[in-house]
Amino acid sequence: MQSDAEVVIETRNLTKVYRDFWGRQKVRALKALDLEIRRGEVFGLLGPNGSGKTTTIKLLLGLLFPTAGQALVFGREATDVTKNERIGYLPEESYLYRFLTAEETLNFYGRLFKISPMVRRQRVADLIEMVGLSWAKRRQLKEYSKGMTRRIGLAQALINDPELILLDEPTSGLDPIGTREMKDLILRLRDEGKTIVMCSHLLADVQDVCDRIAILYQGELKELGRVDSLLKVQDVTEMKATGLSDDVRDQIQQLVARHNGTVLSWGNPTTTLEELFVKIIRESQEHPGRRVQDTLREQDNQQVQETRQANV
């Protein structure tokens, strides 16, 4: 990803306050979010329930109106429907018309775009083929399993060959194979130059596909950056070796054995995203209102050193 690529999504000071009927403030769902997402990125929005990630997506789609600040998609206000020509959206659950068949569903959504009937029919057939539902395309969606509805939901989001795809919990409700296929598809779409924004609880999935992530907690941005750099623990050495002579290996093993351990690899170890996520959330709970990055990093290093010392 080049940093000079076109900005697809931009939020400035984006704030959403939910109010009750009388206009009294109920919840501050999103506080002054500043984001920039560029063409070709796979961007992950992470956060526990109620952190504001779905609110962010809804604001970007114009399903909600910002209380303050701006959400721009392709440089246009998010409430401008014309931007939707270039957007595909897979909602959290597949909110589709259960009385339609798969084919009717895709044809219907296709007709909402400026696509010629011939192209539309071809695309409908291709998408059904792609999500592997050819055998059930004439059945009403109410007979579909959750996984199948998910797939047709995805096909629906891609009917207009969108440049920007927003996926809300794309892998929820899918079996391991389905999850794998979904992830492969996301990477394939990225390779085609599309921009993808997804939000998810399933951290392993995010870790696998996202280039950059933002972690939200209680409506505030806590962490933002490239996945690989965020997960790298800088001053820990990790070793992964093979073909060492028995002598050397013995020495190392003896050395490690003296400290009750086994050496597997050598290099820069990475933590898992899950670990990072839990740490950020805990830190936020302890020190509310503070950007986590710096403190966390210090703490992190400290912890690693402590472990090492203990090991040594």
Next chain:
Amino acid sequence: MILGMVLENEIQPFFDWLPRAAMGWAILVSMLALAGIVLSWLVLALRGDPWSALAAIKRAVIYGVQDLFGLSMRRTLALAWLAVKESIRRRVVVVAAVFVVVLLFAGWFLDPSSANPARLYLSFVLTSSSYLVLLLALFLSTLSLPADIKNRTIYTIVTKPVRASEIVLGRIIGFVAIGTALLMIMAALSYVFVVRGLNHTHEVALAGLEPEAGASLTNGKTGAAGRWKGSTAKVQQHRHEVRVDASGTVWVEYDHGHRHRLSLAGKWPPPAGSRVVVETGPPEGLLVARVPVYGKLRFLDRNGKPTDKGVNIGEEWNYRSYIEGGTMATAVWTFDNVTEQRFRRNDFPRGLPVEMTISVFRSYKGDIDNGIPGTLLVRNPRTGLEAEIQIFRAKKLTGDVHEIPWRFRMPNGGEKDLLRDFVADGKLEILLRCLEPGQYFGAAEPDVWLRASDASFAWNFFQGYFGIWSQMVLVIGFGVMFSTLLSGPIAMLATLGTVSIGLFSDFIHQLSAGKALGGGPVESMIRIVRQDNLSTDLTGVQAVAAHVIDKVVQKGLAVVAAAVPDLGRFGYADFIADGFKIPADLIARQTAIMLGFLLPLLIVGYILLRNREVAQ
């Protein structure tokens, strides 16, 4: 006996009505728009600051204009298709089945032997179809959009390049399409039901015909000459009189609002001792669309001098005005444009039909059994030439059909032609006088009319369903508009309220104008609680308070009454059931009114949906 229609409000020609109505509409709509803008500014300003509120309204207006130009028929029709599909999958077709069941049961209960069976059948099918369709329209239109918002299926719609206006319009079109299809099925079923339910023939046993008293028999019992009479067999609780005149022409007389055709070609005279039985044709005149030609009514007083009105006999309803019997008092109808093209001699061989409904007021009992004698005359408005059409007797409220002969035999010998000698510049006068002193006849302008050549009944029937269709479109429009803002059940209640106000529009108008007997809502409530009668004055503090509150409520009611269409006016059932052609001016006006309501509904629905956070 078929009475004429009561027409209290004259129907203005459409193009006379349109300019003023359109102007009023434009003013009302712009005032509404202005009020809406000011109100939303106030609300926004209270929540934020005045300037950002102004900016927000400006933005909304710009979006509105953009969305108007971005309106796509392709997307609208896709959404309409969805609404149709939804309705079908919700099994609305069941309504058609319900209608069939209703008709099946109705067959048991509707009595074809009643005095005017056509009226019974027609008003039944029209009323039941309209209730069923309006109920269906109410359910479909109000529940659909809220369900989409609740199930969040709307998310997948509004994240496509779909304008809010397309969602509203698409739904209206879709539901109207499904309603139209159902209504067409109902219309076809009703038509068959009515025609079949009323269809019957009578048998006539020729041997049962007897020579009319006083007629001479030239050929003995089986002779052809002379006048014969008898009656048909009894079917559907009635029989018709049959006459065969000297030339062998058969007359089957009117009874129960219809007659039959009977041909005796080759069977008359019947050989002696024959048992020939002849079947009549189907009923005629039951299902008709009469075209009344109304005249202008003026009165002459007892000395024959022109006067504004006749005598007031103390009736509260001053629809009819009365003329005194045995004097020069006359009701004079002047008819325009009486021409050969309009009243074709072929359609009415026996004479130009003039239909009359008059009410009788007796100042003393007199001869109850025979009724009050009256006379009907024609007069040439220029020359004053008069000729009597018929002397008749009328009991209470009487409907009667007379035929003005095409040629009059004048008392002084000579013959006069109706169109040539009595019509001047297309004008013809018909005069009504009461002949018995001290008794009165009452009449209103639509009570005496000439009958032009009939229009097609099937087409009239179809237009009646068009009236129901217009009502349905309005209900769908209101339903969809309310459902953009309210949840399903609440939208349904709101629409139901609107429909009720629309059906009782006359009363609401009266109430808001303070013309309703017993005062406004609060005053009426006090009267009900205190069991006061309607005409005494309320006294005391509560009376003053009630008046003040009522004044405010009346203003509110006036606004509501103006915002809700008079749905009752779309029910053309009375015209069809009474066998009248629905005036084209009325249909044109009501259709214009329907469109006049639909457009603002569409705009309001758009604004509400566009500025709503569907995800909340």
